[in-house]
Amino acid sequence: MTATSTIRILAADDEEMMRNLYRQVLDKHSGDMHGPYELVLCDQGEAAVAIAREAAAEGDAFAIAFLDVRMPPGRGGLWAAEELRALSAATQIVMVTGYSDVDPENIEQRVPPSDRLLYIQKPVHPFEIRQFASTLAARWRMERRIQEIQQGFERLVEERTAALQKAYAELEYRATHDELTGLPNRTTVIEALSKELSRSGRSGRSVAVVMVDIDHFKSINDAHGHLAGDTVLKAIAERMRHLLRPYDTIGRFGGEEFLLVIPECGREDALLVAERLRAGVADQAITLEGRTLSVTLSVGVAWADDARHQGIDTLVAAADQALYRAKEEGRNRVRPHAPG
Ligand SMILES: [Mg+2]
Numbered sequence: 001m002t003a004t005s006t007i008r009i010l011a012a013d014d015e016e017m018m019r020n021l022y023r024q025v026l027d028k029h030s031g032d033m034h035g036p037y038e039l040v041l042c043d044q045g046e047a048a049v050a051i052a053r054e055a056a057a058e059g060d061a062f063a064i065a066f067l068d069v070r071m072p073p074g075r076g077g078l079w080a081a082e083e084l085r086a087l088s089a090a091t092q093i094v095m096v097t098g099y100s101d102v103d104p105e106n107i108e109q110r111v112p113p114s115d116r117l118l119y120i121q122k123p124v125h126p127f128e129i130r131q132f133a134s135t136l137a138a139r140w141r142m143e144r145r146i147q148e149i150q151q152g153f154e155r156l157v158e159e160r161t162a163a164l165q166k167a168y169a170e171l172e173y174r175a176t177h178d179e180l181t182g183l184p185n186r187t188t189v190i191e192a193l194s195k196e197l198s199r200s201g202r203s204g205r206s207v208a209v210v211m212v213d214i215d216h217f218k219s220i221n222d223a224h225g226h227l228a229g230d231t232v233l234k235a236i237a238e239r240m241r242h243l244l245r246p247y248d249t250i251g252r253f254g255g256e257e258f259l260l261v262i263p264e265c266g267r268e269d270a271l272l273v274a275e276r277l278r279a280g281v282a283d284q285a286i287t288l289e290g291r292t293l294s295v296t297l298s299v300g301v302a303w304a305d306d307a308r309h310q311g312i313d314t315l316v317a318a319a320d321q322a323l324y325r326a327k328e329e330g331r332n333r334v335r336p337h338a339p340g
Pocket residue numbers: 013014015068069070071072
């Protein structure tokens with residue numbers, strides 16, 4: 001149903017003379033500037049409702065319905081008007097009657113809204129039918145046009161909003177992740193640690209942090225080039241991600257250093273997780289342009305049993321201290337360090 005389609009008109013009257021009048025005046029070739037019209041005629045209220053129901057089911061409601069108030073022997077136009085209104089709020093209904101005992105106000109109350117219910121008294125001049133049809137057709141078209149513009153506008157707003165949301169999500173991702181490895185960046189992993197510390201401060205459960213460093217990374221870069229170094233970083237990040245649980249956060253802390261935050265985890269469990277990372281990387285060589293390269297990790301573990309007394313800096317410094325020990329004692333190993 002668009003602003004430019006044919007105007008569909010339903011007209012119900014038990015008098016043949018009236019039906020002929022509708023036919024003559026609302027002929028689709030009538031040349032009315034608000035046409036063309038498609039006229040459907042019937043002589044009973046029940047028939048009018050059946051036709052309107054079918055039209056509504058097809059999603060093509062009548063723009064205008066002329067309904068005679070009395071159409072014996074069946075139910076009259078007022079009943080039909082109520083039914084039509086229930087089928088479509090948009091249909092403009094014109095009640096037509098030759099009986100002076102029908103109170104227009106009563107009709108208006110029974111078939112709201114009042115601006116979509118008009119009233120003509122018989123005898124009707126053909127020109128009146130023409131004027132009603134023309135005016136109501138013009139209004140129908142204008143309403144459809146407004147609807148189209150509004151829908152077009154809503155679509156545009158939806159598209160723009162979706163594009164903005166996508167751009168925002170990309171920006172947010174870039175601000176919170178490391179571009180090379182796709183892992184959370186330093187800011188994000190520190191935020192995760194801060195969140196875990198305040199949560200464990202409330203629950204009394206411990207938090208562990210693990211500092212991971214790739215052994216001899218500089219010599220990998222020197223021997224194979226920086227692109228090879230990037231490949232190694234990506235491969236190790238990917239392998240560590242697979243070795244962890246979804247609620248552990250591992251981020252790239254800087255250079256070849258990674259920081260892991262493990263919620264609800266004490267010393268022993270943290271050492272097990274750290275050892276799993278170390279072994280998972282050391283046990284399987286990395287393939288680099290057809291060659292294999294053995295890479296190892298040094299890992300430092302720190303933990304906070306009572307998070308209320310442990311700040312981020314203390315905990316990270318302790319993990320750093322442990323990492324230093326692992327390096328000192330020959331690399332490719334895990335070492336703990338109690339904070340404070
Ligand atoms: Mg009648």
